[in-house]
Amino acid sequence: MSPTYILNLSCPDRPGIVHAVSGFLFERGGNILEAAQFSDDKRDDPAADATGLFFMRVSFGCEKLSFEALKEQLAALGTQFGMRWSLHQATQPMRTVLLVSKEGHCLNDLLFRWKSGLLPLDIRAIVSNHRDFYQLAASYNVPFHHIPVTAANKAEAEKRQYDIIEAEGAELVVLARYMQILSDDLCRKLAGRAINIHHSFLPSFKGAKPYYQAHARGVKLIGATAHYVTADLDEGPIIEQDVARADHSKTVEALTAMGRDTESQVLARAVLWHSEHRVLLNGHKTVIFK
Template sequence: MNHTYVLTLSCPDRLGLVHAVSGFLLEHDGNIEEAAQYNDPATGLFFMRVQFACERHDHATLAARLATFAEPHAMRWSLHDLARPMKTVILVSQQGHCLNDLLFRVRSSLLPIEVAAIISNHRDFYQLAASYDIPFHHLPVTAATKAQVEQRQLEIIESAGAELVVLARYMQILSNDLCGKLAGRAINIHHSFLPSFKGAKPYHQAHQRGVKLIGATAHYVTADLDEGPIIEQDVARVDHTHTVEDLTARGRDTESQVLARAVKWHSEHRVLLNGHKTVVFR
């Protein structure tokens, strides 16, 4: 059977890396379908994403041989089988536009993910989850129960085998401990063009400053609030006639589109971490 894989890697830059990687794939009968690379002069690191087809070797064999190949190059690498959609858990509160958009895209085969569970601190979207046959977990959060709720959230995420957690307007701040456990696999949508207007009520902040552009930012979740590596951003033009409610309504479309693109690129293994930044092979 012909399998399609994605290999992502990063390592100290040196001559001949593209030749070495393509040579390894040729040696293992890999047919390259898509390839992209980036050399960061600021850090001296090399990044690469290669999509290839291979019928001779299975994932386990390729991974074992890649480990031997990567060691002398000091490579950090991952190998993914594209036939397997990425298991995903979505967290949401009372704003459902991003959740609804993601579910529709999954149903329409526009996102290569499998939503294994939806977790919410409110019951607003249990019927929406049921309409897609997705388990819905209602976990109310208070200051007194936050630790227990996060432990239950982590249990759901791990039992689902989730490789990705999406905070689709989940209006709770995750603890440092949970952020650490989800490092590199949790994406948040912030309704502002970061680094402007961090924290609560960014549309109110934008309105007070009379901005002419509002935006949305999809970023990886870290312990530093709204400071994680940015994956995607977009903006919408506004003017002095727009109220806070107008900004909020207009921003919802931008939020949904930005989050969907970030989830798509992550699930297609197009996003590589580069310190506090990302390399995105679109």
């Protein structure tokens, strides 16, 4: 089989982009396997919250050129259209570091899916501010790093975390119920490659104890939201959301138990789409080619 690649791009919308991309690949012996596009068009309603950007994801095979040669030649096309683009080898699993605190359901779910071949990841390390899951990590043969975090040592702890992330070459960092607020500095360093799971249907019930907030309001739906991490707490671009029904009889503990399944499924879908390079950032929103 010929090597397969994934090209993601965004640029100001204009005629001829699809023709130029498909022509570029055709001239180099590329065979398009999958293609999707989206235009965030402002023309129909100039006052709408639209960026005027064009987005495209192309999966293709190519035998004639190497990965590096393709990247080099794509640079000219990118400059011509003012593109923000990335090229990935489709069969390369994404190097990933997982962060967790004392709630292990999302961590356990991700590890199981990964070992079952359901997530194209290469999980390089688990980092936690508690020791609770070192045996779980060992059972999957994943290095476990215990880094306690307090108000006094937060900067030092985050430096150690970031050193691990960089040493492992992590392309993705997953906050699998990691219950610490990251500093603005670390958020900037991880921009676009850190996914958090928040146990509410954002933008409702941000911050701490969302199930308690939901119970106090008597909600009939509880939810979970997977989003990219930004310096603004629980306000990063949303990747995936889902809900479960609730009623007046549910205690906070019952809501929390119900929510664990939703959190795990939502986070797994977000991680899958990101690791398959299906998520493109569009300002404070996302474009997802499923």
